[in-house]
Amino acid sequence: MTDRQTQIKLTNTKTRHKDVFVPIDPDNVRMYVCGPTVYDRAHIGNARPVIVFDVLYRLLRHVYGADHVTYVRNFTDVDDKINAKAAETGRSIREITDETMQWYLDDMRAVGALDPDKMPRATEYIGAMITMIEGLVESGHAYVAEGHVLFAVESYKDYGKLSGRSIDDMIAGARVEVAPYKRNPMDFVLWKPSSEGQPGWDSPWGYGRPGWHIECSAMSYELLGETFDIHGGGNDLMFPHHENEIAQSCCAHDGAGFANYWLHNEMLQVEGKKMSKSLGNFFTVRDLLDGHDGQAPVPGEVIRFVFLSTHYRKPMDWTAEKAKEAENTLRYWMDLTWELEPTAEESFTPETKLVDALSADLNTHLALTYLRSLHNQPQKLLDNARFMGFLSDEARQKRREIESAIPHGSGRGGSEVLAKLAVELDALRNAAKLSKDFAPVDALKTALLEAGVEVRMSKTGVELEAGPKFDASKLEGLL
Template sequence: MTNIQLYNTKARTKQLFEPIDPENVRMYVCGPTVYDFAHIGNARPVVVFDVLFRLLKLIYGSENVTYARNITDIDDRIMAKAVDEGVSIRSISNRYAKVYAEDMAILGALDPSLAPRATEHLPEMIKMMKTLIDKGNAYEAEGHVMFHVRSMENYGALSRHSRDELIAGARVDVAPFKKDPADFVLWKPSSEDQVGWGSPWGKGRPGWHLECSCMIEKHLGKTIDIHAGGQDLIFPHHENEIAQSECAHGETFVNYWMHNGYLTVNGEKMSKSLGNFHTVHDLVTKFPGEALRLSLLTAHYRQPIDFSLESVAEQKRRLDRWYRITADVKAASSVPLQLIEALSDDLNTPKAISALDALATQETAAELKAGAQFVGLLMQDSDSWFQEGAADSVAADEIEALINNRIEARASKDFAESDRIRDRLEELGVILEDGPSGTTWRRAN
């Protein structure tokens, strides 16, 4: 069996991956808060850890890997949008959860085994808070339930922040009811006109971190193999999940923590004010999902990646080449070893792509196809890849008609007419290729 090495944030080093139970490998990735369209940076962990999911299934068997990715469907931003539009929070969260699922599918991400929602786990959250209060790790204050950071000796181990440093660096006003400035909220009160659930501490709603702890316990167990997300979640989100789960259960929460690096645009964080904001929903109308997927995999997942439309276009050209080579080729029955080895080394996707490039020859086309399909690429047939262009472009039958006119012109050596048709099609974004077996066409895009 192939050994998988993973960089574990907890240990700050690469480690051999040893699952708790090889017949029940469990991974969890922090999913979206569904209050708006996901941006391309949100898609990076989805695509990267989708590759991990595929690798684990290959190594341990498809039926032996469970992958959960949550949907955060209660949040102040969702509440604000619901008030703005005068609709229920469920209406907002369902809308964006649906778009999210569609967009991530276009990016070639497999559905996770489970997509649990926060609002479906209120009883579990209340139970965990009760446990934490009973054990002295949490307390009630003015309708809030707070986690008491000082009650946990190792608090800060993942992010390597000490409680004192946190307080020294605090940028926000400390709520007066906190026993300690570093304490964080498990439950907060809702006013009468706000969304809320009944609880032993009054009507309220959960804090951000609690849902992940509860959903992981319910669906995957008290200790899981892999928990992943963006680097910015290390603190406070994952630190606080550890605090909640380990204090409630007295067991290790997660064996391997994985965190992907940031995606920037022009070297800067995406923001609407900078005008460099790209939603996935918009990008998938401009590029094939596979080109976007490949772009997100060109850099190693822990490195920062600078996203640009040019880089997506470059990856599209690479896929063009792969699609040409593999047209009419049946995928080999097994995944190329070089690819598995690259991915097994802490998901070295750039090396994996290079391994695929090395297979991009006529002789090894079947292996290229098998390898690419394993990572979610080359999933369509070549004709549709080249010919399914922008929706506002000319229809395929119009193109075919012009090509037939051109074939007649060429047959009668009327090259002026032939070139006129070629130029006209080029203006329409269609490139013709005269091959030994006739003329084929593709959209330039």
């Protein structure tokens, strides 16, 4: 069921404002998100834009109808890193990219992301790239030099507008490739020659391969048109990648605006530090899913929950504590909804408060707070959590497998009870923030203290621990 009366507001990097989203054509809403370069496993930072724009995709499908939204996310399968991987391993480029693309899809599906409507490979659009480059050369926006074709940034007066930088500032602050054939240090490669052993295609400028930036411009044009609605990605791509996309696309299609709304997510840290291999805090999505360095596996829905607990435009800190809290919450939700069947998708309409939260610049933190408040309405909790990508059929099946492996009659330990009560208390607290009625919170907290439970409440959640005078019998009836 659609809801086209909903007003969506999105922070548009292009305007520096939170703009009301007005699609070019409500019957043909179009979104493009930069995808991965497929030479290795996706690290957890790569998953953030996937999860963020998956939520936006779900919202757009609800508002405009699933048949009226087209979401494109590309695969870059021609790149020097891929070439290096092939040389290092002795495997073919196609074999490496096929395998890595499947890894990526498996990992992103595991964190609850829907597949985009179209997932083009760059190598399938080489002809379109050559055509676009030819047009740029003919119009004077690009030039040929020593087998290369370069875009002339000075030919586009708005270059730097997206990132808010002048060309002089960009030259001073960027690592630009110094090459004698460049007219301007900021000019970037559209086409470059390939040597023997490197992938390449015949072109008017000789045997070679495309530069990185032209790929997205050509693919978005072929699949979404000269101008489309939303372009997304991490803010690390704003310059130079997105800046270059805009320049070459607007110059290739005179008068077209390329993307009307630009959305950028912030970066990810691990335990308060920038993720890097040198710090030993670099790991892939698959590392988390399978367990790494002696750590227990982290379910995909837990990864998704942690990511959505922070607004997409704020830096996100992945911590073991957040993952534990998320796992407790999702286990509690599963317990509450275990005996229920999800409402059929065609009959389900998400709650207005949930849609309103997501429509307010994807306020996923508020959306999760609202889901917590539904703990006493398990059917609504189940259906609305599934709308957000939680309590999926896959997660429920895994739960069945776990339950079937537990011997009949085996009890649940006190630690599990406390974990559930911690989630319950946190849910009551979040509901109280909306209702302003804190009596249920105080009542449960008092009962816990009387049972000898140490209660610690903070901004990040609730933690319960059995104290010296803990009496498990006094917890009966609290769940």
